[in-house]
Amino acid sequence: MIHLTDLHKSFGSKHVLRGADLHVPKGTSTVIIGGSGTGKSVLLKCVLGLVQPDQGTIQVDGRDTGSGDRDAFLAQFGMLFQGGALFDSMSVWQNVAFRLLRGSLKRPKDEARAIAIEKLQRVGLGAEVADQFPAELSGGMQKRVSLARAIAADPKIIFFDEPTTGLDPIMSGVINDLIREIVTEMGATALTITHDMSSVRAIADRVAMLHGGKFRWEGPIAEMDDATDPYLHQFVNGLADGPIETVR
Amino acid sequence: MNIVTSFLAPIGARTLAFLAVLGRVVLFAGSTLSHMIRPPFYGKEFGQALLSIGWFSLPVVGLTAFFTGGALALQIYSGGARFNAEAVVPSIVAIGMARELGPVLGGLMVAGRVAAAIAAELGTMKVTEQIDALTTLSTNPMKYLTVPRVLAATLTVPLLVAVGDAIGIFGGFLVGTSRLGFDGQVYLLNTVNFLEVWDIGSGMVKGAAFGFIVALMGCYHGMNSGRGAQGVGRATTNAVVSASILILASNYLLTEVFFSS
Numbered sequence: 323m324i325h326l327t328d329l330h331k332s333f334g335s336k337h338v339l340r341g342a343d344l345h346v347p348k349g350t351s352t353v354i355i356g357g358s359g360t361g362k363s364v365l366l367k368c369v370l371g372l373v374q375p376d377q378g379t380i381q382v383d384g385r386d387t388g389s390g391d392r393d394a395f396l397a398q399f400g401m402l403f404q405g406g407a408l409f410d411s412m413s414v415w416q417n418v419a420f421r422l423l424r425g426s427l428k429r430p431k432d433e434a435r436a437i438a439i440e441k442l443q444r445v446g447l448g449a450e451v452a453d454q455f456p457a458e459l460s461g462g463m464q465k466r467v468s469l470a471r472a473i474a475a476d477p478k479i480i481f482f483d484e485p486t487t488g489l490d491p492i493m494s495g496v497i498n499d500l501i502r503e504i505v506t507e508m509g510a511t512a513l514t515i516t517h518d519m520s521s522v523r524a525i526a527d528r529v530a531m532l533h534g535g536k537f538r539w540e541g542p543i544a545e546m547d548d549a550t551d552p553y554l555h556q557f558v559n560g561l562a563d564g565p566i567e568t569v570r
Numbered sequence: 571m572n573i574v575t576s577f578l579a580p581i582g583a584r585t586l587a588f589l590a591v592l593g594r595v596v597l598f599a600g601s602t603l604s605h606m607i608r609p610p611f612y613g614k615e616f617g618q619a620l621l622s623i624g625w626f627s628l629p630v631v632g633l634t635a636f637f638t639g640g641a642l643a644l645q646i647y648s649g650g651a652r653f654n655a656e657a658v659v660p661s662i663v664a665i666g667m668a669r670e671l672g673p674v675l676g677g678l679m680v681a682g683r684v685a686a687a688i689a690a691e692l693g694t695m696k697v698t699e700q701i702d703a704l705t706t707l708s709t710n711p712m713k714y715l716t717v718p719r720v721l722a723a724t725l726t727v728p729l730l731v732a733v734g735d736a737i738g739i740f741g742g743f744l745v746g747t748s749r750l751g752f753d754g755q756v757y758l759l760n761t762v763n764f765l766e767v768w769d770i771g772s773g774m775v776k777g778a779a780f781g782f783i784v785a786l787m788g789c790y791h792g793m794n795s796g797r798g799a800q801g802v803g804r805a806t807t808n809a810v811v812s813a814s815i816l817i818l819a820s821n822y823l824l825t826e827v828f829f830s831s
């Protein structure tokens with residue numbers, strides 16, 4: 323479904339991606355793990371065209387992401403941003419139905435609102451929050467609204483950028499379960515980036531570890547704990563000692 | 571040689587940096603203009619921008635024009651008294667407001683209010699990834715955020731200038747009749763007789779240019795804001811400063827074009 327080949331990206335003298343290769347099979351949930359600043363978010367943004375890679379190819383469904391109709395390309399995606407990225411000038415339902423109120427997927431306002439409320443209910447929020455504004459909601463509720471927006475147009479591919487960052491363990495568990503359920507029932511291809519190992523175990527079919535701008539290890543979740551890669555071992559077990567340098 | 575190099579190198583670096591920014595601003599302006607004529611168009615966002623830029627700037631522009639018109643009448647009266655030319659107060663107030671003070675002060679007040687607001691809003695949207703979110707939702711941020719604001723400012727600032735001219739002339743009228751002993755009817759006659767349509771038209775053309783500059787600077791600095799509160803703060807300051815300087819510079823150029831002959 324998604325093929326990344328020899329992806330490079332630098333910001334000035336800082337080389338973030340140094341030849342990253344990754345294959346995300348259709349209908350699977352792949353989780354990219356790695357320390358802060360290893361280029362996980364940059365990688366997602368490269369796929370979406372928000373950041374232009376310096377070198378390498380990105381293919382989605384066998385087609386280069388740079389070619390063809392950009393609107394049609396982006397219509398395949400839904401994305402949950404780390405901070406939610408909800409539009410604070412709009413009500414909750416207008417945020418969720420943003421894509422359904424304009425552009426090629428435009429629907430009548432009443433229909434868009436009904437879909438938004440249905441999606442809100444899918445993520446465990448009642449219709450009463452529909453007319454509230456994002457600033458009136460808690461962090462966990464904002465994440466849910468953002469998740470509802472990501473799935474509002476039934477995308478084929480969903481990206482989750484640090485979905486549980488800033489949430490308490492219980493709310494993290496709720497969001498993880500929601501992501502797993504929604505991805506399974508929609509049959510979508512999911513790509514999540516996180517350094518929260520409880521999220522990895524709840525969400526992932528496959529795991530890929532990014533370090534030093536390259537993928538060091540990639541495989542099914544069931545093989546992650548038995549893998550011999552020392553970087554993966556250190557990261558998964560949260561060890562201070564190992565090949566990954568830590569700042570003390 | 572080393573001394574010369576160490577003296578020239580910083581100047582060269584700053585010149586290159588300035589030219590790079592200039593190039594980016596020109597490309598940004600070109601992109602904005604090209605998106606203005608290509609669908610989709612966001613009518614609701616344009617309407618909201620008309621209200622926030624035009625309607626809500628009316629009090630500040632009106633008050634500025636009112637007090638400026640009054641002060642101008644006092645200044646011209648006291649200056650004109652040196653060579654027995656007190657009678658020119660109505661015509662000079664009218665021409666001064668319409669050609670120069672109305673558009674420039676109106677533009678600067680809108681720069682302070684609107685460029686700062688736009689830069690702060692878009693800068694915050696940038697750092698909270700809302701602009702990235704727009705893109706992932708198949709919405710071009712240039713079309714959705716920049717075009718409505720730039721178009722609204724270009725259309726509404728000339729109207730603000732025209733209203734400001736009228737209020738400024740009224741301010742001069744009030745001071746002239748209540749403090750300087752002018753007869754109301756004579757004051758109005760002198761204003762109308764000496765004021766030409768082009769005096770008002772040239773001010774409105776300037777207003778359109780200043781509106782374009784204000785919104786463009788607000789959008790450019792907002793969408794290129796640095797990270798965090800400091801980045802947004804710097805974007806806001808840069809938007810107001812650059813819009814103000816460009817307004818004053820373009821005012822000179824436009825005056826040269828309109829009136830040098």
